[in-house]
Amino acid sequence: MSPFSEIAPYYDQLMTHVQYRTWVDYTKEIIRRAGIKGNRLIDLACGTGEPTRFLNRAGFDVVGLDSSQEMLNIAQQKMPDVRFIEADIRDFQIAERFDIAVSYYDSMNYLLKEEDLNDCFSSVYNILNEPGILIFDMNTIHVLKDHWDSRIVVRENGDLFSIWENGHDPSTNISTLKLTLFVKEGRGYLRFRELHKERGYENGEVLRLLNAVGFKEAVVYHHLTFNPPDDETDRVMFVVLK
Structure with missing residues (x-):
């Protein structure tokens, strides 16, 4: 059984401690500082759609993507008017283009090989407008x-x-x-x-992969701040510009 299959009906109850509203406010400030004007947004590994819900309320034209149909079923029940796509973040192709891509709550850590990260970054690069922005967090080593x-x-x-x-x-x-x-x-x-x-990755490893895909600029912050991470940082946020 794949992760997030059987626990899907209980996932939101398990994650009540996560303040997604704060995450979305932080995301909005990142986007403002980056000068991104478009509002077409794709939420990668969106799960049951809790962050998607706050992004939608914040005025983004949002699409959710996840590999777990069980999780997406719950997301769709919450937001019948939002489009959700079942796909693997390592390898997805969408004809439309987006201004913003986000991925929350260490979803990228589930990619256990550098090739997986590279494939994900390539897929995201291909669906982003220019200028466009990718925002994602990771648990640190x-x-x-x-x-x-x-x-x-x-x-x-x-x-x-x-x-x-x-x-x-x-x-x-x-x-x-x-x-x-x-x-x-x-x-x-x-x-x-x-x-x-x-899997935990060194920040430099991730930045190298992003650069190899073609992204023009990437910075790493201590999560929910605009400060650089240090040795005690638990979670980092990558902000990546195309």
Whole structure:
């Protein structure tokens, strides 16, 4: 079973701690500073469409794209008037063009090989107008190594209980999450299990790949700021201009 298949109906409940409204406000300021005037936006790896919903409310002409049909079904129920596309962010082709591409909440970390990142960046480059902008975040090697290694977290969200078992392989910079959900049903619980993997990349590796694809400028910020990242930064935001 692919990640985000069985947990799709419960994903929003698991992610109530993520302040997507703040992320979208930050995105709007990035776009303003970059001088991008168009409002055609594609939300890559949009999942159940929570950030898409805020982007839509902010006035962007938005399209969502994700590889999980289960997640997209939920997104479409929330926003019947928004178009959603089932496709892999590593290899997608769309005839139309966009001014802005975004990808939120470490979706790019799920691309475990440099070739995957390169293919994704190439696909995005091909659908962006010029000038256009790509905005995405990534978990850092620091947070995956120090916070995802040999750690077990138990959470309770109403009738939903979850166990997050993390491990990290320093030889590959790949962290593994074994996620177990217990969903109350009647007098018992349903159990679901999924395996998730994320790879940490050096910022320089990512910038090199972006440059090789043809993007003309890229900067990295400590997430939700316009400050450069440091050794303790947990999450970075890449701002990339075509």
